[in-house]
Amino acid sequence: MKFTVKIKRYNPETDARPHFESYAVEADPIDRVLDVLHTVKWHHDGTLTLRRSCAHGICGSDAMRINGRNALACKLLVRDVVKEGGTLQIEPLLGLPLIKDLIVDMEPFFEHYRSVSPFLVNDEPLPEDGRERLQSSEARERFDHGTKCILCAACTTSCPSFWANGQYVGPAAIVQAHRFIFDDRDHAAEERLQVLGEQFGVWRCRTAFNCTEACPREIPVTQLIGEVKQALASGKIE
C-alpha cells in the first residue's frame, strides 16, 4: 500500500528548530512501522536517525510518538496505523531533551530509574544449603507485572505530570520500585517508599492513564502506581 510518512526532523548541527518532512512510501500492510522508517533511511534519506535494535518489542530502543501516541515502532503494524493514501506521523518522545531526529536524551529517564534503588536488597545470610531462597508462587505472582518492564520510556514520556515537570520520577521508575517493594525477598521497601513519598514522587500522578495506554508490555501501570500510593497511605505492603 502507498501512503505518506511525515517525520519530525531535527539536525542539531544545521537546524535551529525541528520541522516536519514527508516521504511517499510503499509498504506491506503487515510491515512494522520500523520497517517504514528503515525504508526512508535506506532508500530516501540516510540522515534520518533513530534508535532500534531487536525489532520485535523486547529491547525497548524504538519508543516514539506514532500518530500522537507513544508506542514501539517495531510493535505496531502499518495496517493498524495508516490507510492507503493516508499519512502516518512520527515524532520523538516528548518530555526528554531532543538530540537528533527521533533520538532523545535518555539520561534523565535513567536517572529517575536509579533513584528508586532498582535492585534487590536483602542482607540476611544466604540459605545454608547453598540453594535458592524459597518463594511461594503467590508471592512471585504479586510483583509479576513490573518484571515485564523494558525501560522503553513510553509510559513516562506520555505522562502530563512528567511533561509539566521533568523532576517527577515518572511511571517507569515507580513500576520498577513496585517490582521490588512487593517482592517478599526484598528489605528496602521503606527507603523506596520514602523517595516515592517526596515532592516529586507518586503524588504527582494524577491518574491520567496515559502510561497504561502507552505501555507496549501491557503493564497496568496506573494500577501499580495506585498500589504504591496505597502502601504509602496505609503504611502496609499487601
Place this chain on the structure above:
Amino acid sequence: MVHHHKFDAIIVGAGGAGLMAALHASKAADVAVISKLYPTRSHTGTAQGGIAAALANMEEDHWEWHMYDTVKGGDYLVDQDAAEILARDAIDAIIELEHMGLPFDRTPDGRIEQRRFGGHTADYGKRPVMRACKSADRTGHMILQTLFQNCIKQKVKFFDEFFVVDLILEHGVCKGVIAQDINTGEYHVFHAKATLLASGGFGRMFKVTSNAHSLTGDPVAAAWRRGLPLEDMEFFQFHPTGIYKMGILLSEAARGEGGVFINDKGERFMERYMPTLKDLAPRDICSRCMYLEVKEGRGIGGKDYLYLDIRPESINKYKSAPGGKTVTAHELEQKLPDIIEMMRVYQGVEPMKEPVPIQPTAHYAMGGVPTDNDGRVLAEASGKLVHGLFAAGEVACVSVHGANRLGTNSLVDLVVYGRRGGRAMAEFVKGADYAPLPKDPEAAIISELERIRTQKGSEKAVKIRNEMQEVMMDNVGVFRTEAMIQTAINKVKELKERFCRVQIDDKGQRFNTDLLEAFELGCLLDLAEATAASALNRTESRGAHARDDFQQRDDANWLKHTFIRYTGAETMEPTRMGATAIDYKPVTITRFQPQERKY
C-alpha cells in the same frame, strides 16, 4: 578532539556475559563497560525459554547428564573440559542469579521451576528432562535486567552508546580499545591492562535472522583485521522456529510445553525422523528435517515453510505436553505469554485456534574468538595467548557448544563464562602493568571512518548488505555444497570491492548512524568471508554444518576445531579476499567418546 581514559579493565558489550564479567571483575579492579547500546537493549534480553542447570527441582537430574547432552548436542566437537565446567558451574551460577533477585517461576514448594528443552535428557538420552530454569518466556530479559540492576547497586562504570571501532593490539598484547561516542562523534582512547570482548554474535550477515540489527560483530572484525584467529566459524545455528519471513524467534519452550511441528499433510513429521525426542530433538536436526520436508513438497501449500502447532487440542491429541498431561489454553497463555503475543502481533494468527507459519532463522554463532576456559583469548591453535585480551559469551568460542548449541546453553554460557572471564581478568590486572600505547593509536581507524563519511561513490550500503544477506542465507545456510559456498565467496569478494565505493548521506558528526551502519556492513563482510571459507574447508557434515556433498561425519579427519585467520597486512577496512590461512586445534575429549548421534 580525542579523549583519553585509563582503566584496569575494559568490557566491550553490556549483555549477559559483559555484565556478569563486570560484576565479578569490579569487585577487585577498576572496570568500565562500553556498549553501543544502552545495556538493557542488549540481545540477551530477547532470550525466552530458559537457562539450563541440573537443579533437579522437578525430577531427578545430574550435571553429568547435562554435560553429556551438551557434548552430544554439539556433535562431539565440544571441548569436554569446558562442557564439564559449564554443566557443573551452571548450578551455582543460577543460584547466584536467584540471590541477586532474579524472579524465577516457582514450584509449589517454592523452588525454581524448570521446563523441558530440545536435546536436554535424563539418563544419557533416555527421555526429555525438565532442566531449563525459567521466568515465563522472558528468561533472558530477567537475566539482563537483574544483572544491570546489580551493576547499578555495585556502581559499575558505564559508557553507554559508545561504539568500539578498534582494538589497540600490538605484538600480541591488547592495550585497550578505541571508541566513538555516538552522540558527539568524538573519539575516545581507552587504555587498559585487560580488555574483555562480550559483544555477542553477528547473525546480521544472514537474510532471515533472529538477531538484533546491532549484532554485526564489530570487535570480532577488528580482531580479524589485526590477524587474530577465529574458531569454528562454519558452525552457525539455524533455529527451526523463526516467524515466517521475519525470522523473529519463537522459543523452543513452545515445544517444551508440548508444541509440535506439522507439515502440509497435517503430519507430525519429527516422529518419523527422531522417534525418541521427536519435536524436542536439537535445533540443527529439526532445521534439517524441515528443509527436507519442504524439499519433498510437504511445505505448507508447497511453499518453503511449515507449521508450529501449539493448539491445546493438538498437544492433547499427541499427548506431547510434559508427562503426557492435558493442557488448557489458559495454562499455555501463562507459560508462553510473550511468544503467543508475538504470533498474534506479527502474524495475525490466533495460536490457540490455528497453527503458526515458521521457517529456520539464523540464530547463533557457535564459533567466534577462541578462548581457554578462563576467557583468555588464544593467539594460535597451539594455545599461545594474547596478553591482556579476554572474551566471553556468544562472541567467544571456548568451545562449549561445539558444532551445535543446545537451547538454553547460551544463557548458561553467559553467566558461567562471563563470571570466569571477569574473575580471571581481575586476577590478571593485579599482576599486570599498563603496556605503553603506540603513538596515536586512534589515527588509523579515524581515517577509515573519515573515508567512509566523506567518500563519493556509486554504491549504497543497503544494496550491498541485502546482497550479502541473501547470498549467505541461500548458500551458507542449513545445507551447503562446495558449489554453493563458492558462489557465496565469489559474491562476498565482489561486495568487498564495491564496499570501497560506498557513499553515505549523513556527513555530520553527531549520532551518525548512517556512518556506523556502513562501518558495520564492512565488519559483516569480513565475518561472512571467515564463515564461508571455513565452511568450504570442512568436507564433512557435523552439527549445524551440513554438507550435501559430504553427508557423513568424518571423525578420522575432522574431529578438530578450525582456526582461520587473515594473513595480509593489518588493515582498518574489509580485508583482502582470500588472504587467509587455516589451522586446527584438537578437540578435548574426557568422559564421552564420539558416537553416532541419534535421538
